[in-house]
Amino acid sequence: MDLTTELARAVGVDAHAHYFGTDLAASHSAFPDSRWPRLVTNGSAGRLMLGDTPFRTVRSALWDVDERIRELDSAEIALQVISPVPVTLAYWAEETAAAHYAAATNDSIAAAVDCSRGRLAGLGTVPLPYVDAAISELHRAVRDLGLRGVEIGTQIAGHDLDSPALDPFFAAAASLGATLFVHPTDGGGGVVRRSGQPYDFGLGMTTDTAVAATALVFGGVVERHPELRILLAHGCGTFGWVYPRLRLGAQIWNQVDPAHLDTLLQSLWVDSLVFDPEHLRLLAHRFGSDRIVIGTDYPFIAGQLEGVRDFLHEARDVGALAASDVSRIFSHNAYSLFGIADPPPFEHPEAPTSRAVGVSK
Template sequence: MDLTTERTSSTAAVDTHAHFFGLDVSDALAGIEDSRWPTLRVDSPDGGSIMLGDKSFRTVRSALWDVDARIAELDVAGVAVQLISPVPVMLAYWAEEAFGVACARATNDSIAAAVAGSRGRLAGLGTVPLPHVGAAIEELRRVVVDLGLVGVEIGTQIAGEDLDAPRLAPFFEAAESLGAVLFVHPTDGGGGVIRRAGQPYDFGLGMITDTAIAATALVFGGVLARFPALRVALAHGCGSFAWAYPRLSLGARIWHDADQDRLDELLRSLWVDSLVFDPEHLRLLVSRFGPGHVMLGTDYPFIPGQLEGARDFLAAARAAGALSADTARDILAANGFAFIGKPVDVGAVAAERYTPRSIR
C-alpha cells in the first residue's frame, strides 16, 4: 500500500500518556523530608535526576519540567495537545494522610500551572491521596472544579488493595459524578507482580501484568457495572488484559454464570493507549476495546522515539492491515480529544507555532 496517497495535512496528534514533574513541587514541600518522596535534581540545562533521598532513581531530560522545551518538541513531532500526568513515583500511596495530601496538592498545583502556561498545548491529570478516601475525594473536587484539570492518574493498586476494594467505591462514585477521567498506571514499575524480579522482567512482564490485574478488577470486580459513566483509561494498551480476556471471561462464565455480552460491554467502556511497541498489537486492541477507545500514548519524555515516531508506528499498523486509515487517524487525534472530554479548536491552538503533520 502506498500510504502517501492518503496523507492528511490537517491531522493533529493528541498524546494522552505523558508525564510531568515541575521544579516548583520541591519548593512547595520544602522542609518535609522522606526518602520515599521523589525530588528533582537539575544537573545541567538539558537534564537532571529524579532522586529518592540521596539515591538517583532515574536520569531525566529537562523536558520533564520545562514547558517551553516540551512544547518545542511537540512542535517538531506535530503534536497539538498533550495530556500530562504525574510521574508514577509521585503517587505517594505509602504516605500518612497529612503528608499524602500535601504531596498531592503540590503536584496538582504544579501541573495546573504548567497547563495554564502552555498556551493551550497541555491538558492535565492530577493525583489524589487515594489510600485516604475522604481526603482523596476532597482533592479530586479541587483538581476538577478549582484547578480545571480533566481528572487524575491513579495506580493499578492502592496501598496493596486492588481497584475493586469496597472502600474505594465512594471515590469512583465521586469521579463519575464530577465527570473526572481516570488514567490507571503502574506505580512500582512492575516490581513484586511476578515471581522473577529485576529487568527485563519487571518492565516487560510485571508492568503489563499489573495493569491487566487492574483491568480485571474493574471489569470482573463490579466497578464498571456499578459506575457505568466512569471514563477510565489504562496505560500500555491495558497491559496483557486484551490477550487474557477470553480466558478470564470463560472462567467467569464457568464459575460465576457471567453474561458474556455484558462482560464485552463493560470491557468496551474502557479506554487504552497505543503504547504496545508492536504495530500488529493494535489490531487486537481495536477488536477488544473498539476503534473509538484506542488513543495515542507515548510515555513522553521517558521512552525515546515514541513521540516523534507515532505517525510511523500507526503507518506501519496500516501497512500490516492491522488498522484502517480512518482508525489510524482517530487513534492519532480524535479519540484522545474524546477521552479528554473537552473540545479543542486545533486551528486555534498556538497557530503561530504549530504546523500539523500527516500520517505517512
C-alpha cells in the same frame, strides 16, 4: 484524500505523558520522609531521587515547558495530556503529608498547563488511600484547577481497584466527568516471580495493568459506575490477550454472561503504547478502535513521540487498523475521552515559544 493528508488535518493528542516541575522542589522541605520523590537538575540534565537515592536520570523536557512544546511541534502533536511521574503517587505516606504533596503536585501541573497556550492539558493526583481526602482533592483539581482528571495506581496501598472502600471515589469521579488514568506505580516490581530487568518492565508492568483491568471489569467497578472514563496505560498490558480465558473462567465458575462482560470491557479506554503495530489489531478488536488513544510515555522512552505517526501508518499498512480509524486514534478519540469540545489551534515551530515553568537557571 490519502492518509498523510488526513493525519495532517487531524489534531494529534498524546494522552500518556509525564511531567515533574521544579516548582515542586520548594515544597519538598515540608515532606521530611526520606522516600519522597524529588527532582535535582543541572542544566539540561536531571535526576529523579527518592529521598537521597537516585531513581532515574531524566532530561529537561520533563520540566521545561518550552522544550516540551518545541518537541510537540516537531512531532506535529497539538495537545499533550501531562500526568504525574508514577513514582510520585506515594500511597505509602500518612494522610496529611500525602494530601499536601498531592495538592502541590496538582498546583505544579496546573501551572504548566496555564502557561502552555493551549498545548497542554493536565491530569493530577489524589491521596487515594484516604478516600475522603482523595475526593476533596479531586474536586479541587477538576473544578478549581481545571485538570481533566487524575492518574491513579493499579493498586492502592495493597487494595485492588474493586475494593469496596474505593467505591465512593469512583462515584465522585463519575459525577465530575473526570478521567482516571490507571498506571503502574512501582515499575512492575513484585508482580511476577522474576525481579529486575527486563522482567519488571516487560512482564511486571503489563501484568500489573491487566490485574487492574480485571478488577475493574470482573470486580464490578465499571458496572456500578457506567459513566466512568477510565484510560489504562500500555495498551492495558496483557489484559487484551488473557481476556478470553478470564471470561471463560467467569462463565464456568461464576455463571457470568460473557456478552455482558464484553459490553463492560468496551467501556474502557487504552493507549497505543504497545511497541508493535500488529498489536493494535487486537486492541481494536477487543476494545474498539474508538477506544484507543495515542500514548508515548514522554519523555521517558526515546522515539515514541516523534515516531507515533509512522507507527500508525505501519499499523494501517499491515492491516492492523483500518485507514478510517487512524485519524480517529491520532486525535479525535482523545477529545472524547477528556471531554474537550474543540481542538486547540496548532502552533508551528516558528511561532513564539511559551514561558517555561520551573526551569533551572
